[in-house]
Amino acid sequence: MDKQNSRFRWVIFASVIFAYLIMASQRTAPGLITDQLMSDFNVTATTIGLLASIQFFVYTSLQIPMGILVDRYGPNFFLITGALLTGIGTVIYSQSTHEIVLFLARILTGVGDATIWVSLVLILSQWFNAKEFSRLIGVAGMTGSLGFLIATVPFSALVDLLGWRTSFLSVGVILCSIGIFLYFVLVKKPNQTVLKKHERQNERTKDQLRRIFSSKQAWALFMCHFGVVGGYIGFIGSWAVPYGMDLYGISRLDASQLIMISLVGALIGAPLIGWVSSKLEKIKLPYVVFHIIMLMCWSTFLIFKGQPPFALLILLFFIIGFGFGSNSLTFSAVRLSFPIKESGLVSGFANTGGFLSAVLLPSIFGKVLDLFQFSSGSIGEAYFYGFFTPVLFSLVGLIGVILLKENWQNANPGE
Template identity: 70%
Template sequence: MDKQNSKFRWVIFTSVLFTYLIMSSQRTAPGLITDQLMADFSVTAATVGLVTSIQFFIYTGLQIPMGMLADRYGPNFLLIIGAAITGIGTIIYSLGTHEFVLFFARMLTGIGDATIWVNMVLILSQWFNKKEFTRLIDFAGMTGSLGFLMATVPFSVLIILLGWRGAFLCAGVMLCLCSIFLYFVLVKKSKQSSFVTNKIQHEKTSVILRRTLTNRQAWALFFCHFGIVGGYIGFIGSWAVPYAMDVYGMTRLEASQLMMISLIGALIGAPLIGWISSCLGTIKRPYIVFHITVLLSWTIFLLFNEHPPLYLLIILFFIIGFGFGSNSLTFAAVRQSFPITETGIVTGFANTGGFLSAVLLPSIIGYILDHFQSTSGSLSDGYYYGFLTPVIFSIFGLIGVTFIKEKLHQKGKTIDRNLGSKL
């Protein structure tokens, strides 16, 4: 089958993205039932926080190994198994009777979730040419943001109707069905092997990994993803609601609506930025613009002493979400810069940068807030100094994107801009 000219590639695209939509919604959905878990299992908020965060730690730690496995054995098998593991973990979570069961369930969910992005990128890179890929990877990023949006009001309604156990049970069953459907689409219908051994390069995975870790381009992509992802997922997904409640006196519902504004910005930004990049024929220039925009947005919080006017706050949250939509350009640059047989490892390496910042930022801000609350009894100064964290992370991102190497095509010739050689 000629993959990149087949109409069936759109079936592949739709089925993979739908699976990603459901899986991404389960990253933040447990945050909706924190109080219910504390009551049902008689545990502290710290315990619930540990149960919730373990998925992100596992996800981050498995990105490079997942890329190595994907390059070596192909993405089909790993994505099918990953969806099944995530579904099983979510089902166990819904049936849990002890906090240790919940912890184990979220570990399974993290393992399964770690398979989705790297293997989805590889599958799309196999079925679509480079120009289509640059556009569609941004739709993939939009799908992730839509999954986060599903884990707010829509999933809350499902919890009200079915109870939290029934809601998570439905999500788990849906993911298991997605796994079965992916097997039918990726293997049976397309007549592809589910489990293959890549012998194209005849190189050990350790050699490819070593080359990746000494490559300037790979590190540039790591840091540009580090800078653009952590502020959005780390702050918007954890501290945005408490910040709005503590500083602006908003209710939880009002603060949640503010978070949704940022999510809507990400939904709009992902496909629009991909379209802009495709029309300009460049990845680096628009990516630099949006990195600068996000950096300036976080800096404004410091200029207004963590309390900008409400209208400006709404604009800033939207812009930060919109700028986050540009993060898919990282993987468009990976697709452009590295051979297909190494794309998995480099994708995992770059994605590790993004989620490492998403893991670090909430903890750093939480430590700063605890420090100021214990010393002065006020969170005001804590939030001010807390905003230094996304500012610093964004500076790292801007430095990273500046050093990206890009190939521009002009009059049939390939031109390297800002060459990124090995360190």
Template identity: 60%
Template sequence: MDKQNSKYRWVVFASVLFTYLIIVTQRTAPGLITEELMTEFKVTASTIGLLTSIQFMAYASLQIPIGILSDRFGPNLFLIVGTLLNGIGTLFYSVAPNEMVLLLARLLVGIGDATIWVNLVLILSQWFKVKEFVGLLGIAGMTGSFGFLMATVPFSNWIDIAGWREPFLIMGIVLCINALILYFVLVKKPKLTLIKEASVTKENKREKTLPMLRRIFSNRQAWATFLCHFGLVGTYIGFIGSWAVPFGMNVYGLSRSDASQLIMIGLFGAILGAPLTSWISNRLGSIKKPYIVVHVIVFFSWIVFLLFHGKPPYFMLFLLFFLIGYGNGASTLTFAIVRNSFNMKEVGVVSGFANTGGFISAILLPIFFGFILDQFQHTGSDIGYQYGFIIPIVFTILGLVGGFIIKEQRQEDKQQSLLS
């Protein structure tokens, strides 16, 4: 099967994107029930931070190993197993009797989630030409943002109607069924493709892992992608996945549904950010220039929270969350940099390394934020949020540094196109 000219590639694209859509909903949906978990299980804000972070910790720690294994053995199996683990973890979460089971469930979800984006990037790299790749990454990023959108008002209303356990139970079942569908789409159907991939696997086994990792870890471009993702993705996901809804409820006195609507504005920004920034990048013939602009905008958006002592005027929140969300959507440019800068045999591991940056940030932010809130809990005020916003400001400075050290790879782009 000629993957990059086959009509079947669009079936693959649709099935992988649907998987990503559903999985992303479960990445942040637990943030909607923070208050319920603290009440039902009698846990502190720090414990909620740990509950959120353990998922991202598993995700971040597995990005590079998954990238290495996917480069060697192909992305299909890892995507299928990851989807199944995500479904099983979500099922456990829905029936958890105590906080220990909640932690185990989120750990399983994190392990499953760790396989998704790296293998999505690899599958798109294999099935589509370079000239199609950047645009499709924008669509994939937009799809992820729709997943986040589903985890706001629609999921919140579902929780209000049915309680928090039933929605997670049903989503877990959907994910398990989807893993079976992926098996038929990626493995059962394209048998000729599997034969070709087996030959590629044999070639990749000859490459030594440690020299490759040393080369990547000393590569300026790899670190640029790591820092870019650290600044844009981790601050956004870490905040909306744990403290954004409580922030709206505690600081502005909003209901959970109203706070979710506020966060939804950020998701609209993310939906727009992926395809629009990819289009701008293609028009300019540059990834670096628009990416730096995005980092600057997000940095100053977080600064505004601090300038207003953690409570900007309500009308201003819409613009701030929209801009921060836009930055998260634009972060798909990170993987355009990876695809244009590295050999196809290294795309998986470098994508994993870059993605690690975003989710290390997503691990640290909820923990630090929860710790700061706990320190000011006795005051009975919202001053903890004011100091908490220092964290995303510092993180986005590192992202901005990453944007500046990106090296444009125009000549390499041509060479990679020939390799594809």
């Protein structure tokens, strides 16, 4: 089958994107039932915090190993297995009777979740040419943000209607069904193999890793993703609500609207930036522009001593979300810079940079708040110093994108 000219590639795209949508929603959905978990399991806020972060730790730590495995054996098996593991983990989560089982369920979900992005990138690389890929990876990025959106009001309404256990059980069953459906779409219908060992993979993993780790282009991609992802997921997802409540005196509900504004920005930005990049046949130029914009946005918080006027704050949150949509250009650059048979590993390496920053930023920001609030007694001053963290992270991203090289003439490397 000529994959890149087949109409069936759109069935592949729709199926993989839908799987990503549902799997992404389960990254943050447990945050909706924090109070119920604390009550039902009689656990502390510290335990709940660890439970919330463990999936991201598992996800981040598995990106490079998953990239190696996907390159070596193909993405089909890992995407199908990942959907099933995420579904099984969610079902176990819904039936947990002890906090230990909750942790084991989230670890299992994290392992399944770790398969989705690198597998998605490689599947789209195989089925679509470089220009189509540049547009569609932006749509994929939007789908992740849409998954986060589903895990807010819609899933909260489902929890209110059915209770948290039945709600998570239902999603778990849906994910298991998606895993079975993906087998027929990715393997059975196009007559593909579940596991396919590529011919060139006789190279030792150690040598392959050494070559990628010594690649300036790979490190530039790592830094790009580190700079653009951490501020959005790390701050918007963890500190936006308490920031709004502490410095602007607004309610928790009103503060949560800041997250929604940023999410809307991301939903618009991801496909639009991908489309612009494809039309221009350039990655570096738009990526540099948005890294500069992100750096300016975070620096604005410093200019206003951590508390810009509320109208400007709303605009900043929207632009930060919109700029986050440019992170899909990282994987467009992977597509053009490395052979497809290595894109899983490089995508995993770059994605590690993004989620490493998302894991590091909330804890660093929190430590800065504790340090300066204790020494100065002013929460406003503490937030001011805290904002140096996303500024520095954004600066790392800008350096990375400046070092990035692109070559649209090499649009199908290694094929």
